[in-house]
Amino acid sequence: MIELKGVSCRFGSTVAVDAINLTVETGEVCVLVGSSGCGKSTTLRMINRLLPHSAGEISVDGQDIRRIDVRKLRLNMGYAIQGTGLFPHWTVARNVALVPKLLGWSRDRITTRVDELLTLLGLAPETFANKYPEQLSGGQAQRVGVARALAADPNILLMDEPFGALDAITRDNLQNEMLRIQRQVHKTTVFVTHDIDEALRLATRIAVMDQGRILQHDTPENILRSPANAFVENLLGSQDRGLKLSALRRVGDAMSRHPQPCEPDLETDWLSEDDSLRQALSVMLWHEAEQLPVRDAGGAEIGVLSRDQIWTGAT
Amino acid sequence: MRVFIRPCVWLLALLFCASFMSVFEALFGWFQPGQTSLIYQRAGFLSLLQNHVLLVLISGSIGTAMAVSAGILVTRGWGRDFLPLASQVASIGQTFPPVAVLALAVPVLGFGEAPTLMALVLYGLLPILRNTLVGLDGIAPAVKEAASGMGMSPTQVLLKVELPLAGRVILAGVRTSVTINIATAAIGSTIGARTLGDPVIAGLVNGNTGYVLQGALLIGLLAITTDSLFEALQRTWSQRLLAAAVAG
Ligand SMILES: Nc1ncnc2c1ncn2[C@@H]1O[C@H](COP(=O)(O)OP(=O)(O)OP(=O)(O)O)[C@@H](O)[C@H]1O
Ligand SMILES: [Mg+2]
Numbered sequence: 187m188i189e190l191k192g193v194s195c196r197f198g199s200t201v202a203v204d205a206i207n208l209t210v211e212t213g214e215v216c217v218l219v220g221s222s223g224c225g226k227s228t229t230l231r232m233i234n235r236l237l238p239h240s241a242g243e244i245s246v247d248g249q250d251i252r253r254i255d256v257r258k259l260r261l262n263m264g265y266a267i268q269g270t271g272l273f274p275h276w277t278v279a280r281n282v283a284l285v286p287k288l289l290g291w292s293r294d295r296i297t298t299r300v301d302e303l304l305t306l307l308g309l310a311p312e313t314f315a316n317k318y319p320e321q322l323s324g325g326q327a328q329r330v331g332v333a334r335a336l337a338a339d340p341n342i343l344l345m346d347e348p349f350g351a352l353d354a355i356t357r358d359n360l361q362n363e364m365l366r367i368q369r370q371v372h373k374t375t376v377f378v379t380h381d382i383d384e385a386l387r388l389a390t391r392i393a394v395m396d397q398g399r400i401l402q403h404d405t406p407e408n409i410l411r412s413p414a415n416a417f418v419e420n421l422l423g424s425q426d427r428g429l430k431l432s433a434l435r436r437v438g439d440a441m442s443r444h445p446q447p448c449e450p451d452l453e454t455d456w457l458s459e460d461d462s463l464r465q466a467l468s469v470m471l472w473h474e475a476e477q478l479p480v481r482d483a484g485g486a487e488i489g490v491l492s493r494d495q496i497w498t499g500a501t
Numbered sequence: 502m503r504v505f506i507r508p509c510v511w512l513l514a515l516l517f518c519a520s521f522m523s524v525f526e527a528l529f530g531w532f533q534p535g536q537t538s539l540i541y542q543r544a545g546f547l548s549l550l551q552n553h554v555l556l557v558l559i560s561g562s563i564g565t566a567m568a569v570s571a572g573i574l575v576t577r578g579w580g581r582d583f584l585p586l587a588s589q590v591a592s593i594g595q596t597f598p599p600v601a602v603l604a605l606a607v608p609v610l611g612f613g614e615a616p617t618l619m620a621l622v623l624y625g626l627l628p629i630l631r632n633t634l635v636g637l638d639g640i641a642p643a644v645k646e647a648a649s650g651m652g653m654s655p656t657q658v659l660l661k662v663e664l665p666l667a668g669r670v671i672l673a674g675v676r677t678s679v680t681i682n683i684a685t686a687a688i689g690s691t692i693g694a695r696t697l698g699d700p701v702i703a704g705l706v707n708g709n710t711g712y713v714l715q716g717a718l719l720i721g722l723l724a725i726t727t728d729s730l731f732e733a734l735q736r737t738w739s740q741r742l743l744a745a746a747v748a749g
């Protein structure tokens with residue numbers, strides 16, 4: 187658990203972060219979102235003590251971070267940043283192995299772990315382990331950056347726009363992977379972005395920041411339903427809120443299930459359980475369909491989703 | 502290893518000329534018909550070469566150690582205040598003629614090897630300092646932020662990240678510095694240091710073009726040898742890093 191109580195950060199006369207209070211529960215993903223320069227990165231850097239806080243108190247699992255040895259603190263916090271910060275003179279494998287090596291793991295254990303992580307992030311170790319960062323595409327480099335942050339299995343993940351500067355498709359893939367990984371490992375995560383859709387998608391709770399303050403800290407759903415003020419409403423794009431809300435819901439939670447999985451009808455288009463209601467709505471609009479079958483990963487039809495169920499499910 | 506063939510060839514040429522200058526006696530006699538003494542005899546070329554190289558080597562080592570340390574110091578948190586000063590000194594120093602440095606050293610240290618050494622160290626510092634600053638400054642901030650954010654100690658960041666990444670640029674600075682100093686060391690002969698500048702000065706004083714050419718030839722060969730050695734080192738730098746990455 188990470189707790190910030192009345193934390194401020196000043197650079198000379200400018201106040202980058204202004205007396206914020208924020209609690210990130212163990213295992214939850216807290217997304218800091220806000221426009222450029224509002225103090226998101228500064229907040230993150232104060233948590234791993236890259237920047238000292240000028241006032242207030244930051245504690246990790248109940249312990250004041252100023253009392254924790256700074257290296258010990260950081261070794262227990264995976265850190266991934268925009269632009270990756272990969273070491274250009276090290277191979278992908280060595281980059282990922284950074285923290286395990288600092289922790290003095292054995293060579294075998296490191297090799298096993300690096301392979302495991304590269305595989306987890308969809309980078310075949312045979313192909314990528316010995317490449318240099320300059321030989322990677324932007325998306326691949328971002329994955330390596332995330333793998334490096336995860337390497338020593340830290341309790342806490344700090345991610346500063348790790349998927350910034352990527353095209354929409356790669357970004358989408360990485361977000362999916364992040365959700366998948368998070369379901370497996372449940373890290374306490376602070377994730378910075380200025381993309382509200384990314385925030386809504388990844389967050390357990392979102393903290394909306396503006397000019398060094400936290401305007402609202404709540405679940406994506408509550409933020410969408412009752413934005414605290416005009417700034418938050420504006421950030422959400424008021425006309426899009428309905429669709430954004432439907433994007434938070436899974437098809438699997440709104441559909442009616444067959445008692446038994448059955449053979450799919452190969453003619454019609456279909457949905458999968460993990461699709462969002464927003465996607466379902468789009469597919470229905472396209473096909474002008476009243477309802478659509480839902481298939482599981484194996485291809486068997488496990489239920490149907492009707493238009494009415496979207497309506498009731500999304501609101 | 503193939504990149505080291507060129508410097509080796511130049512080195513052989515240099516050693517040959519320094520050991521057997523007399524084989525060219527006829528050549529020097531041909532364009533200086535009236536001259537009785539054709540080859541510089543006051544000291545052996547080999548011992549002059551040795552002394553010359555020693556001066557450059559010692560001053561180069563001291564200069565590199567000092568300039569790199571200074572460059573590192575002013576780029577740390579607590580030395581940052583001196584960074585503008587250091588980079589100003591580094592660029593102004595380049596416009597200062599070497600002879601002037603030499604002339605200024607004499608009143609302080611008298612004549613001989615000592616003032617030459619001091620002048621060489623001082624003059625050699627600046628290109629190395631400048632390149633150390635450029636090299637360290639050129640490292641992407643994200644790389645350094647990641648390094649310390651992931652838990653590397655400041656020393657580890659310096660030794661494992663900053664210096665390897667800045668190394669190529671620093672090496673280029675050392676190359677410039679040493680090459681300049683090979684020429685500057687020769688001027689040291691005017692203030693009594695024994696270098697390959699001796700025959701040049703003696704030739705100029707006595708009107709013996711042969712002596713001048715012999716000194717110049719050896720200085721030129723030494724400069725080329727050294728420069729091609731650095732060229733080879735710089736080329737192998739990235740390969741060395743690759744090897745280190747595989748081994749480490
Ligand atoms: N080292 C620093 N020195 C002085 N001012 C700084 C420093 N770092 C940040 N600031 C200022 O603090 C404010 C917050 O910066 P911060 O980097 O936290 O913004 P951000 O929310 O991460 O923005 P972005 O989305 O553009 O990354 C900005 O006004 C910035 O100019
Ligand atoms: Mg930022």
